[in-house]
Amino acid sequence: MAGIIKEAIEYVVGLRKPEVQKIDGIVYSDKELEPVIHNPKARAxxxxxxxxxxxxxxxxxxxxxxxxxxxxxxxxxxxxxxxxxxxxxxxxxxxxxxxVPEFEYGRFIEHERFCIGLQAKFLDDPESNRALVLKFAGTVEDGTVSQYSDDGISQKATIKTGIASKGDALVPNPVKLRPYRTFHEVQQPMSEFIFRMKSDDSVKCALFEADGGAWENVxxxxxxxxxxxxxxxxxxxxxxx
Incomplete structure (x- = not known):
């Protein structure tokens, strides 16, 4: 009941005309006033x-x-x-x-989907390492990705080096890539990424951005x-x- 009375009083007070006074050249009002302006704007x-x-x-x-x-x-x-x-x-x-095409940065994804995304959403730039990452991700053997040192950074894996030959190789890191991330009319910025792999039920690959967002300024x-x-x-x- 008290709430209803309070709302009724506030409503009646709201109907009251504002009191306006001018003190030392400044105009004051006991109610908040909003100007009525007809200033139509276009929709973007x-x-x-x-x-x-x-x-x-x-x-x-x-x-x-x-x-x-x-x-x-x-x-x-x-x-x-x-x-x-x-x-x-x-x-x-x-x-x-x-x-711009979306790529799942910072997540391990199945290596075939990773390779397709790398080809479709990254420029084949001669200065980038796209071809190297594609070759490595496409030839690595399941179950062979392992830690190469105890610093948590370097990795090695067994890759196919020929029709019947294999060999251990370091996972390339960091790698320079030029993904599609801005308007196509301008040059896509080159960035460094951390390329990681893991093997549990299947080989998975991931790219982690390593430039601190500097590409956005570029x-x-x-x-x-x-x-x-x-x-x-x-x-x-x-x-x-």
Whole structure:
């Protein structure tokens, strides 16, 4: 009962007109006031490529402010904003989300699925170790992965070296790879990974990221560089990353 009375009192108080006073040049009110502003904003267009964003800007199909901001928010997201209006509000014109293939980093997966993922989701770069990792993961014998030393880092396994020959080899570590992790219009960053294997019921492989997330800064800089070149003739667009 007390709760109902309290709510009723609060409702009645809410209906009361606010008391406004001016003290030392500052206007005070005993109630929180919100301005009624008709300031409609467009809903952001959803895109998936940097090319589509550049084409949209160059086509000038929509009216834009004299000053616009292209914000590289992450390796997979770029947004287009207007400058602040009279109400200090920005209009979100475009959101671009990259479509990148997913790879299970930090998890041991069956070696055939690992090899397929490595071929489909990593660039065959001459500077990378993709071919070495593929060769090792594809020729290792089940049940032969073992600890080579007691530091928990180095491993060795038996691999097929020919039609009928075999031999022990160290698992390569660390390895440099260039996975698809950002927009396809820009160069994919090279990163170091820890390559690990284990053998229980079957051979499993895993890649652990070993660059502390530095690749994200490289990717964002690559995106910014790309957009600066493409929008060089549009000085009213400021590109931030």
């Amino acid at each position: 267009i959803q895109m998936n490529t940097l090319t589509s964003l550049v084409d949209y800007i160059k086509a000038q199909v929509d009216e834009m402010d004299e000053k616009m901001i292209v914000h590289v928010q992450s390796p997979t997201k770029v947004a287009l904003y207007s400058a602040l209006d009279s109400e200090r509000i920005r209009e979100s014109m475009v959101e671009v989300m990259a479509r 990717a964002m800089r690559n995106i910014k560089d790309y957009l600066e070149v493409e929008l060089a003739d549009y000085p009213n667009f400021t590109i931030l990353s």
